[in-house]
Amino acid sequence: MIFKWTKGGKSQALVPAAAKTTSASARSEVDGASGDLRLPLTADALRRSVDPGSLGFKSTAELEPIDGLIGQDRALRAIQFGADMKAHDFNMFVLGPPSTGKSTAVKSYLAHKLRPEQHPSDWVYVNDFETPNRPRAIRLPCGRAREFSLGMIKAIDELRATLPAMFEGDEYQTRKRAIDEAFRAGQESALEGLNRKAQAQNIAILRTPTGFAMAPILEGKVVKPEVFMQLPEDMRRSVETKIEALQTELEALLGQAPKSDKERRHKLAALQDEVATAAIHEALDELEAAFADQPDVIAHLVAARADMIRNAALFLADGEGDGSAIKPPADTSRDARFRRYLVNLFVGGQPGDVCETPVVEEANPTYGNLIGRIEHVAQMGNMMTDFLLVKAGALHRANGGYLLLDARKLLLSQFAWEALKRAIKGRQIKVEQPTETVGMMTAQTLDPAPIPLDVKVILFGDRELYYTLAQADPDFARLFKVQADFDDTIARSSDNDRAYARLIASIVKEHSLKAVDAGGVARLIEEGARLADDREKLSIEIGRIADIVREADYWAGQEKRKVIASADVAKAIDEARDRASRLRDRAQEMVERNIVLIDTAGSAVGQINGLTVQQLGTFAFGRPARITARVRMGQGRVTDIEREVNLGGPLHSKGVMILWGFLAGRYAHDTPLALAASLVFEQSYGGVDGDSASSAELYALLSALADAPINQALAVTGAVNQRGDVQAIGGVNEKIEGFFDLCAARGLDGTHGVLIPQANTQHLMVREDIVEAVTDGKFRIYAVASIDEGIELLTGRPAADVHAAVEARLATFARQLKAYQTPQEATPS
């Protein structure tokens, strides 16, 4: 029964239970040492203790810490299978409650697992000189990426020195001058020739602002126009004709200049290529030899060589001597001119990298962290990128090995889950902007070549998440075929108790704590059973056990003890509980102050103490709740008031409907069920769910029908079926403790107790003070298997008497209803 926070109400008068003692209750007071049904349980049935002496050691210092986990054989076999299975769609989901060591187990197994036949590859991205927006990916043997990168830098460094030297060298300069001079001299010579020819005809070629012009000369001076006009016409015409002819010749000569210049430039370019080629070949030869066995590298070097020859000028523009204020960096890897030739060490190649199967745990599985990202830098107000800014994600780093992810975090990251599936299905990783994957318009960016993917993905999550994914996402079942289901408990046995002790020794060693003595270990084993909510089991949520041991270590230190004793463990448990119990204490205070009405003495018709559990994080506590029933003649309906106002969950509603089935099955064979009843959790305003109070509701209903008062010193928990069998519920220990605390606060007088389902006796691990109270006869716990047993304990009357009273009442209702519904016959006058 899950119960939410409610507000208080007013108490009502109670009938003392002692006045209602019957023969049935007398039977129930018989000594319960035999464990008879309807007899209170004995103390040893309430808590399974551990005798420290039976453990066979004095402290955990004598024990060998356990290597690995205990009680997880199924899960460990699954992990082994999943890790070994090479198929790309046999990825793994490791499920189970937190703190059960899932992550530790997986990492431990993977650390020991050897895959010598597989070494991860290095991956680099290099520039594609033809299509720079599509960087090329090159796979290299592990450890060689760095060699490749450094080799390129070395080649560029060499060219930075040799190319300028070669272009400043005598041979190049001489040949360049010869080409320039040939062009210039050719032009000059042609002009000179034309000039001489013109001079011979008394024509001068003069320079004008933008070219040349011709004019008649006499004795070396240009003839003035007014003098020229005085010459005879035929002489003038002759001069004009000569000038016209020479101008045409000059036009033709100068018209050749662009073509000649183009030829000059081609020759210069060919010369530059020739000089650059020799130097570039020399610089890259060593690298080509070193990577002769890597065809992709060789292909890239061939392309790089051609590009370097085309762009040899990059190596010459060093800024020295030209007075430029900004000098290029000495570090080639930081010089923007040579970025195009550098190598992006995408995966591997970093100092400290080792060549072994990668096991990568990505703590923040966002889209970018998984798939990689394309980074940008701001330049002059624009966002720029290139192949060097493509960054690897966790999938890249785990390629060839294993990738460990928290499933919940993965699902909460936008685009990440879809991207992961896409990568696994396609068996490749494509680095792209998330907006591109959903077809949103983006600016032009890089399109790096995808990288083949061979990885085993291991997700960690709780069971709820696993089953939700399995149901909602068809891809999940196809891609994650291996489930490693971590149990949260192991069965109690002497072997397992010993293993548990070794587990505690492991915790002590891992956290460098004081050793735990046998008493402390015994107390921890008992707490393990309590955490398992089952006296036959032990919780293997290692994290929670470790927290208790660590806190016990603290308390032992406070007491100046050198070993952790049982008292320290108990204190750790109590202190942790106390830190979390403010709301519990507040709730109890409200009951003690009668703000919330709960009777723990007397009796009342149609009123019973139900028991609920409130869960706050890892802390749960029990709270009693008053349940009341009212009955009258009606059309055959049990009104669940919680459900009517939407405060009742479906499980609670189901429980109430089951009551109706019981009533109909027990009492309405031949007569209609002319009953209108209402049930309510008094002073409950926060919603209820679960059916663990259905037996209490039924008792209240029967009490109301039979007019049989219920003992208010008792509280009840248990579900009921249509046959009247009382069924197991959860949180039995907390429920018992919740009622006990209230009764103890008011003063235990030996009449107080709790009715629990028989099936829950195996879950009993109540607190030691309750065990003590039971031993002292101040509190009782009854295990019942049927409604009949319970009604006898609660009313003190035989069940048959109660049923008979119920039947009689229902028959009365049926008659009354019939009378009410039959039309009155008119009396003849």
Next chain:
Amino acid sequence: MIAHVAEATEARGRVIVRTTSARASDIAMQAAVQIAQAYRSEIESLYIEDTELIALSRFSFVREISAFGGKSRPLTPGIVVRDLRNQFAGLQRRLEQLAGAAQVPIRERFVRDDPLRALAVTCADCGPWNVVVLTEPFGGSSGGDIAQVLDNVEDATGLVLVGPRASRTQGPVVMVLEDIDALSGMIRAGDRLIETSGAPLVLAIIGADGDTSEWIEQQARLALGNRSDLHLVHLALNHAEPALAAEAIRRMAPGFVIARFGGLAVPAADDLSPLAAGLECPVLLSR
């Protein structure tokens, strides 16, 4: 030889920068500023609208053939003058920029005249201690024009030229010594130049033969005394050819060359093509 260039305060001479067309070399303008700075002198920009060119443009049948591709257009005095003035304005802005950066005072003069006469008149106005800088690069056949300037312009103590491949003014100042009599003048000019530039000073000796070179060297050492800041080198030539001399000078990668006009390095009568092809810096000529 350059005996003196008047400092600005003396007002007895300036650095005359003569420009007659848009072919003005930026290196020549830089050299002019460098000389003016070295001698703490002023710059007088002389822009000449050649009267012959204007006269030519008055002919109706004359066309201007473009130096870039050979297209032609009719030519008028208005077009000539407009184009020249636009070009001169741009060049003057550039020269003012260079002079301003070096804190050298600058004036400008626009004239329409025969270039040689305009230069002579300007030098006479500003002289007698002027250095003339010709901004148009010299060519292989420019020997005659250079000789004309030196012959007709009396108030110029030196002439600065640049070749078509001129590309720098920074580097060693190389004094090409072929005649011992020129040494003292060269040294004075060289010292002035390196005072502002901080460049090394090199005395390159060229003799007609080995004996001559040795003799010149001995004389030079006697004249220089214990001077240790000056490098003395022999330009050993297999033959006394201007081309070999030009190549030897080029190999020294000078920032400025000081030479005598009419020697092996800068012949008066011969083809200047080797020097034009190899000289990458300005050359300061003495008579």
